[in-house]
Amino acid sequence: MLEIKNLHAGFDGHEILNGISLTVNLGEVHAIMGPNGSGKSTLAKILSGHPAYEVTGGEVVFEGKNLLEMSTEERSLAGIFMGFQYPVEVPGVNNAEFLRLAYNARLVRHGKEEVDPLEFDDILQGKMDSLGMEPKYKERNLNEGFSGGEKKKNETLQMAILEPRLAILDETDSGLDIDALRVVANGVNRIFKREDNALILITHYQRLLDYIKPDFVHVLSKGKIIKSGKKDLALELEAQGYDWLTTTQS
Amino acid sequence: MTGTLTQSAKRPEGVIHDLHRKFLSEARPPEAFRPVNSAGISRFETLGFPHRKHEMYTFVNTQPLVNTGFALQKPGKIASDAVRPYLYPGCETSHLVLVDGTFRPDLSDTSALGDGVRAVGLEQSAGEEPLRHYLLETIEAEDDVFAAINAAFLSGGLHLEVMPRFTASAPLQILVLSSGSVSGSVVTCPRLFVQVGELAEIGLIVRFAGTGGNYFVNTVIDVRVSEGAGVRYSQIQQDNETCWHFSKTRVRLARNGRFLSTHASSGCRLARHHYEVDLDDVGGELRLNGLSVISREEQVHNYVRIHHRAPNCTSHQFFRNIISHRARSSVDGTVIVDPGAQQTQSDQLINNLMLTDEGHADNKPNLMIFADDVKCTHGATVGQIDENQIFYLKTRGLTEAAAKSLLTRSFAESVLESIDFPAVREDLENTLLKKLEASHG
Numbered sequence: 280m281l282e283i284k285n286l287h288a289g290f291d292g293h294e295i296l297n298g299i300s301l302t303v304n305l306g307e308v309h310a311i312m313g314p315n316g317s318g319k320s321t322l323a324k325i326l327s328g329h330p331a332y333e334v335t336g337g338e339v340v341f342e343g344k345n346l347l348e349m350s351t352e353e354r355s356l357a358g359i360f361m362g363f364q365y366p367v368e369v370p371g372v373n374n375a376e377f378l379r380l381a382y383n384a385r386l387v388r389h390g391k392e393e394v395d396p397l398e399f400d401d402i403l404q405g406k407m408d409s410l411g412m413e414p415k416y417k418e419r420n421l422n423e424g425f426s427g428g429e430k431k432k433n434e435t436l437q438m439a440i441l442e443p444r445l446a447i448l449d450e451t452d453s454g455l456d457i458d459a460l461r462v463v464a465n466g467v468n469r470i471f472k473r474e475d476n477a478l479i480l481i482t483h484y485q486r487l488l489d490y491i492k493p494d495f496v497h498v499l500s501k502g503k504i505i506k507s508g509k510k511d512l513a514l515e516l517e518a519q520g521y522d523w524l525t526t527t528q529s
Numbered sequence: 530m531t532g533t534l535t536q537s538a539k540r541p542e543g544v545i546h547d548l549h550r551k552f553l554s555e556a557r558p559p560e561a562f563r564p565v566n567s568a569g570i571s572r573f574e575t576l577g578f579p580h581r582k583h584e585m586y587t588f589v590n591t592q593p594l595v596n597t598g599f600a601l602q603k604p605g606k607i608a609s610d611a612v613r614p615y616l617y618p619g620c621e622t623s624h625l626v627l628v629d630g631t632f633r634p635d636l637s638d639t640s641a642l643g644d645g646v647r648a649v650g651l652e653q654s655a656g657e658e659p660l661r662h663y664l665l666e667t668i669e670a671e672d673d674v675f676a677a678i679n680a681a682f683l684s685g686g687l688h689l690e691v692m693p694r695f696t697a698s699a700p701l702q703i704l705v706l707s708s709g710s711v712s713g714s715v716v717t718c719p720r721l722f723v724q725v726g727e728l729a730e731i732g733l734i735v736r737f738a739g740t741g742g743n744y745f746v747n748t749v750i751d752v753r754v755s756e757g758a759g760v761r762y763s764q765i766q767q768d769n770e771t772c773w774h775f776s777k778t779r780v781r782l783a784r785n786g787r788f789l790s791t792h793a794s795s796g797c798r799l800a801r802h803h804y805e806v807d808l809d810d811v812g813g814e815l816r817l818n819g820l821s822v823i824s825r826e827e828q829v830h831n832y833v834r835i836h837h838r839a840p841n842c843t844s845h846q847f848f849r850n851i852i853s854h855r856a857r858s859s860v861d862g863t864v865i866v867d868p869g870a871q872q873t874q875s876d877q878l879i880n881n882l883m884l885t886d887e888g889h890a891d892n893k894p895n896l897m898i899f900a901d902d903v904k905c906t907h908g909a910t911v912g913q914i915d916e917n918q919i920f921y922l923k924t925r926g927l928t929e930a931a932a933k934s935l936l937t938r939s940f941a942e943s944v945l946e947s948i949d950f951p952a953v954r955e956d957l958e959n960t961l962l963k964k965l966e967a968s969h970g
Contacts, residue, residue, distance in 0.1 A: 327924050330916075355926040367921035371939030377925075380935065384926040420939075437925065 280305050280342060280477055281445055287336035288325045294335065295321045297502030303445070308471070308478045310488055310513060313499035314521045319481045320364060322499070323449040327361035328354055341445070356388040358444030358476075360437075362451050366430040369421040374433065375403060377421050378440050385441060406439040410466045428459030435466035446471070447479045452487040464490030485517035498524055541578035541595045546570070548601065548716075549681055556601055558684040561656035568668045569680025576674045585673060588859035588891045589801055589830045594773060599745055602715035604629045604685075605708025607740065612636050612704065615738050617952040620702035627705050630719040631685035645695035646731075651686030651720055660688065660722065667751070667779070673803055676777045679718040679749045686720030693726030693755070700732030700761075700950050709742025709772065721750040725758045725786075732761040734953055737768055737776075745773035752778070754786035756810075761949040762790040767960070768797045770827065777803040782842075784810035791948045792819040793957050795964065796827030796856065803832045808842040808870075815844040820944035822961040823856035833862035837870040846877040849944045851937060851965065852888035859891035864905065871902040879909040882940050937965050 281303040288296040295318045303309055313319050324332050326339065328351035339346040346354060355361075369377070375396075382402070383393040394402070400417075407416065412432060422430050431451055438446055448467070452460055468491060471478050480491060488496075488510065496512040497504045498521070506512065506524055516524075549570050552558070558566055578595070579586035607628045616624055625648050626636040632650040639646055654660050668680045687703065705719050725731060737746065746768065754760055768774045774797050780788050794800055806815055821829040835844050850858040860879045881890035892909035914936050922932035941961060948954045 329920060351920065351923040352926050352928050355924055361924045363921065363924075367915075367917050369918050369921065369936070369939070371943050372935060377922075377935070380927060380931070381925040384928075384931070388926070441925065 282340045283337070284339070285337040286325070286334070286339060288321065288332055288334045290321065290332050295502050296325065298337070299499075299502070299504055301497065301504065303477050303479060305475065305477055307495065308480065308491065308493045310480045310482060310493035310496045311499055312482055312485075312496060312513065312516060315483065317499040318502040319483075319499055320449055321502075323361060323364075323447050323481055326354075326447055327351060327359065352384075355441075356385060360441055360443030360446040362434045362438065362446060362448035364450040364453060366422050366425075366434055368423050368425070370423045372421045374419055374421050375400070375417040378403060378437065381437070382440055403440065406436060409469060410436060410439060411462065412436060427454035428456065431455060431459065431463050432466070435463050435470070439466065439470050442470070443476060445477050445479070447481065449481045450483060451480070452482055452484060460487065461490060467491055485513045488513045500524065542574070544595075545573060545578070545678065545681075548599070552601055552682055552684075556684055559652035559655075561652050562683045564661075565655065565664050565668060565680050565683050568665055569677050569683065572668055572671050572677040573674060573681055576672070576677055579674050585832060587893075588861060589799070594745070594799065597714055597745075599714050599716045600710070602629045602708075602710070602717045602744065604631045605740070607633075607636070607706065607708060609636050611740065612706065615704050615706065615736065617702055617734060617736075617950065617956065619699060619950075619952050620734070623697075623699045624702040624704060625687060625689065627685070627687055627703070627719050627721075629706075629708055630717040632687045639701065641699045642697055642701060645692050645697060646701065647690045647692070649688050651688045651722060654688045673777055675747050675775045675801075676749050676803070679720060679747050679777070682716070682718040682747075683720055684718070686722065689721070689723045691723070691725040691729045691731050691758075693729055695726065695729045695731070697731040700734055702734045702736060705735065705737045705746070705748065707737075707739045707742075707744045707746050707768070707772070709739055709744035709769075711742045714743040714745060716745040716747060719746065719748045721748070723750070723752045725752065725754045725760055727755045728757040729755070730759045732949060734763045734765065734950055736765045737774060739769045739772055741769065743769070743771050746775070748776040750776065750778045752780045752788065754780065754782045754788055756783045757785045758783075759787040760789070762788060763948055763950060763953055764790065764792045764802075765953065765957070766792075766794040766797070766800055766802070766829075768800070770797055770825070772797045774800040775803075776801070777805065780804070780806040780815070782806070782808050782810070782813035782815065785812035786810075787814045789814070789816040789949070790818065791944065792817070793945070793948070793961065794819070794821040794823070794829045795961060796821060796823035796829045798826070799828050801830040801832065804834070806835045806844070808835070808837050808839060808844065810839045811841045813839065813842040815842075816947070817844070817846045818944050818947045819848040819860075820941055820961070821850045821858055822941065822964055823850070823858060824853040824964060824967070826855055828857045830859045831861065833860070835862075835864045835875070837864065837866045837873045837875065839867075840869065840871045840873070842870065843874040845875075847944060847947070848879045849940060850881045850890060851884065851941060852881060852890055853884035855887045855889075857889040859893075860909070861891070861893040863895040863897060864907070866896075866898045866900050866903055866905065868899045870900050873900060873903040873905065875903070875905040877907040880940070881909075881911040882937065883911060883913050884937070934966055938962055941965070
C-alpha cells in the first residue's frame with residue numbers, strides 16, 4: 280500500500296530524514312517511535328505534503344502512485360489522513376460545516392452527489408454516537424478553544440467521517456490524560472477494522488501501544504530507522520529507554 | 530460646466546460657495562431649512578475644506594473629490610416597482626424611502642408598525658421646537674466639514690419618531706436611494722433625524738443604494754435614544770463602485786439607553802463613515818461593529834468618537850476589514866472617558882485581513898481616559914490568511930481556493946453574526962461573500 284524508499288528530506292536546508300525505507304501493507308499497524316528530534320514528525324509532514332519541507336531524495340509510492348507528486352489535498356482525497364500533533368484552531372469555521380465540506384469533497388472525487396446539511400447531520404450523528412462524543416462537537420468552531428484532549432477527539436471524529444485508507448497519527452497521545460487517551464484509542468480501534476486500511480502511529484511513549492496494538496515497531500534515530508521489530512520492541516524501549524539503541528548505532 | 534464643485538483652478542472653498550449660491554437660488558430649499566443652510570455654510574467657512582493634515586481626514590484623500598465636477602441633484606423620478614428590489618424580506622410593510630435626499634411618503638409603508646412610529650418630511654418639523662433649536666445647535670458645534678456641507682445644502686430629509694413604550698414587531702427599513710446622473714456626477718445631502726421614545730424598542734436598518742448613475746451622497750443621521758429605550762441598528766452601504774459616500778451617524782444615549790449597531794460596507798470609490806456617540810447618562814450600552822469587504826480601487830474609512838460622559842456605561846467596538854487588490858481601509862477610533870465616568874467598560878478591536886500585497890490598512894485605536902476605575906482595552910491587527918490553517922484544511926481534502934474562501938468567510942462571519950436581522954445577514958452573506966470569491970479568482 281505504502282512504500283517509502285531511501286527518503287531524504289529536510290527543512291530550510293537542514294537534512295532531517297536521512298534515508299528512510301518502510302513498507303506498509305493493507306491491514307497493518309506500524310508504530311514509529313524514537314527520541315525527540317529523531318525526525319518522526321518530519322516524516323508525517325512529508326507524507327502529508329507540508330509546503331515548508333523539502334524532499335531531497337528517494338521515493339514514496341502510495342497504491343501505485345508517486346505520492347510526492349501529489350498535492351496535499353490530492354493525497355487526502357486519495358485516502359491519506361494526517362492526524363496532527365497540534366491540531367490547528369480555525370476560529371469562525373463551524374466544525375459540522377467543515378466536516379460536511381471535507382466529506383463532500385471526497386464524494387465529488389468519487390463521482391458521487393454531495394450531501395445536504397440534513398443528510399450529513401444523520402451521518403455525523405451516527406459517527407458521533409459510535410465514538411461516544413458529546414453534541415458540543417457539532418456546535419463549536421473547528422478546534423477553537425478546545426482542550427488538548429478535545430482536539431484529539433475531534434481529529435478522531437474527522438478520521439471517522441473521512442474513512443481513510445491510510446492514517447498517519449502524529450503523537451496523538453501527547454498531552455492526553457489517561458481517560459482521553461482511552462477514548463481516542465477506542466475510536467481509532469473502531470475505525471480501523473484492518474480489512475481495508477492501514478495505520479501508522481507516531482509516538483514517543485509506549486503507553487499508546489497498550490491500547491492500539493501495533494504489528495510492527497520501528498525506532499527512528501537521526502532521521503533513519505535503526506531497528507524494527509514486533510510489539511515486544513516497544514516494551515523493551517519502555518524499560519530501557521532509547522539510549523542503548525542510539526549509542527550502539529553511533 | 531457651471532455650478533460644479535471645481536474643475537476650475539478655484540480653491541475648493543470658492544467652488545462650494547458658488548455651488549451654494551446656485552443651490553439657494555435654483556433648488557430653492559424649503560423656508561424651514563434656510564437658517565440651517567446659512568449656519569451650515571458659515572460653519573463650513575470656519576472649518577475649511579479638508580486636506581491631508583486635517584486631523585479628521587488623515588487617512589482620507591479628498592483631492593479626487595475636489596477634482597470631480599459635481600452638479601446639484603434634481604430629485605429623481607422613481608416608481609414603487611423600482612424600490613421593491615431594495616427592500617429586505619420582512620420590511621414590505623415597514624419601510625421608509627428617501628430618493629435623492631427627499632422623503633417619499635408615496636413609496637413608504639409603515640402599516641406593520643401602526644401608530645408606533647410617525648414619519649414626516651424633515652421640512653415639516655424643522656421649523657418647530659425642539660427640532661429647530663437642535664438642528665442649529667448641532668451645526669454650530671459641528672466639527673466635521675462634510676456634515677457642515679450637509680447642513681448647507683439641506684433640502685429634505687426624514688423625521689422619524691418612535692413612540693414611548695412602543696415595541697416594534699418588525700424591523701423598520703429606511704432606504705436611502707440615489708438615482709445619480711449618467712452623464713456626470715451629482716451631490717445629494719440626505720438628513721435623517723430619529724427620536725426613540727422612552728422604553729421603546731425598535732430595529733432600524735438604514736440601507737444606502739444607487740439605481741445606476743454616479744453620485745456623491747453626503748448624509749447626516751441623528752439617533753436620539755431616550756431613557757430605557759433600545760435600538761438594534763444596521764447601516765448598510767451598497768453604493769455603486771464609482772460613487773462617493775460620506776455619512777455621519779450621531780447617537781446620543783440617555784439613561785439606560787441601548788444602541789446595538791453593525792455596519793456593513795461593500796465599498797465604493799470613496800466611502801467614509803463617521804460615528805459620534807455620546808453616552809450621556811448612566812447605564813448606556815453601545816455596540817459598534819463594522820465589516821468592510823473591498824477590492825480593486827475601493828476605499829472605506831471609519832472615523833469613530835465615543836464619549837463616555839457618565840458612570841456605568843459600556844461600549845464595544847469590533848471592526849473587521851477584508852482588503853484585496855489595491856483597496857484601502859482605515860479605522861480611526863477614539864474612546865474618551867470623562868473624569869466622572871467610573872465603572873466604564875470599553876473595548877475596541879480592529880482586525881484587517883489582507884488578501885493581496887497591494888492593499889492598504891491604517892488603524893488608529895486610541896483611548897483618552899480621565900477616570901481611574903474603568904476597564905478599557907483596544908487593539909488592532911493586520912494579517913494574511915494563516916498558512917497553517919490553509920494546510921490543515923488541505924489535509925482534509927479542501928483545495929487551496931476552497932480553504933482560502935472558507936477562512937475568509939469565517940473572518941467576515943464573526944461580524945455578520947452580530948446583525949440582528951436574518952434577511953440583512955443573508956443578503957450580505959450573498960453579496961459580500963460573492964465579492965470575496967471573485968477576489969480569490
